[in-house]
Amino acid sequence: MTNGSIVRGSWSRRFMMAAIIQAVILLLIVSTAIAPYNSYAQDISMHDEDLTLIVNIEASRGHLMQALNNKSIGNDNGAIAHAGHPAAEHLDKIAPIIEKRNPELINELRDKLTRLPSKVPAISYEELRAEIDAIDALFENASNLISDENKGSVQFWFEVMKMLLEHTEEEYEEGVEEEGTVSNIIEYEDAQAFIVRAEHVFTTKVKDSISSDTSVVIERFFNDVKMAMDEKRSADRIKELVDGIMPVIPEFPINLMLILVGVVALTIMIGRVLMPIKATVYNGYSNR
Structure with missing residues (x-):
């Protein structure tokens, strides 16, 4: 084996070692970042219950x-x-x-x-x-x-709101089959009751924890949908109003989103720290 081959092999191993170190550090960072979320992920059945x-x-x-x-x-x-x-x-x-x-x-x-x-x-x-x-x-x-x-989670209460709104749509569709006419008074009244309960959840559990701009949008929605129900507007109109407010209600778990953002940021930082090391190794190999 020539000296050149020995040198190239040595620097190749150093380059590979730097890459392995980067991967190990990244793995440790990711594991540390998601550790607080593990209990939530493992307890998803409790959340659903x-x-x-x-x-x-x-x-x-x-x-x-x-x-x-x-x-x-x-x-x-x-x-x-x-x-x-x-x-x-x-x-x-x-x-x-x-x-x-x-x-x-x-x-x-x-x-x-x-x-x-x-x-x-x-x-x-x-x-x-x-x-x-x-x-x-x-x-x-x-x-x-x-x-x-969950008691203190705005995301959880948003989910409650969303499900109540979905039930509202279903009940109203059964209660008002044609605009202006109540076809099933009990289902119609159920829809009115569910929207009131959804608004109560918003007022007592969510409103104080979100921006005033978002709060105004949601409050306007509740006023509009209750008025539309009182006027016995079509089920399509109620669905349009409910579907229109859904994008305002976040579906992605806030904690997980923050963790993923943190992981991405840390990955970039580690890459910047290790890049000079890999460059040095590469330059040293090239110079040989």
């Missing part, structure tokens, strides 16, 4: 609001229908989640929700309000079972 729990609780609150509204005007049939929806449509979705976290709570909640419709005709408006207030207190206890991370 929390989302399912809150969305169905808020929808149930909407149904009970309409039960009370119908009772106030003497429409017991409407009140009975709305009072029965939480148990019929949402209880099966939230019961397994609550049962894992607080078995006593779900037993009491199940009992009150299933008994409520049969009570409606025989009780007064005030008595129905008391029944619903008691159920709402249980809903509040159930809401507090979600993780602390």
Whole structure:
């Protein structure tokens, strides 16, 4: 083997070693950057359960609001229908989640929700309000079972809003099949209730954590969609309004986005630090 071959081999190994060092450092940086997010990724089922729990609780609150509204005007049939929806449509979705976290709570909640419709005709408006207030207190206890991370996450509450808006579209489409005419009063009132609950989530959980410009846009949306519903505009018009606000509601997890931005920035920085090393190695090899 010639001296030239030995020298070229030596510098080739040094060049390869520099590349390996860069890759190892980058791997360590990426691993460190995503470490805080690992718990979130591993706990995605918990996140989904929390989302399912809150969305169905808020929808149930909407149904009970309409039960009370119908009772106030003497429409017991409407009140009975709305009072029965939480148990019929949402209880099966939230019961397994609550049962894992607080078995006593779900037993009491199940009992009150299933008994409520049969009570409606025989009780007064005030008595129905008391029944619903008691159920709402249980809903509040159930809401507090979600993780602390989600309780304080604007992204999480945006997701709740989005799902309620999607349910609003679905209910309204069933309630108003032709513009100007209510084809199914219960579904129409459900849609009105869901938009009210979505607005409540925005006002209490989101508004104070976003820019004033974004807040104004979302508030205008809620005013427009409620007015369109009151006017019994077409389902296509409601869909247009809801679809129009969706881009304002972020879908990409904020924490993950920040992590990815950080990783990209660190990658660039490491590349700039190691580039002179590789250049030196290369120049040294060329000079030989």
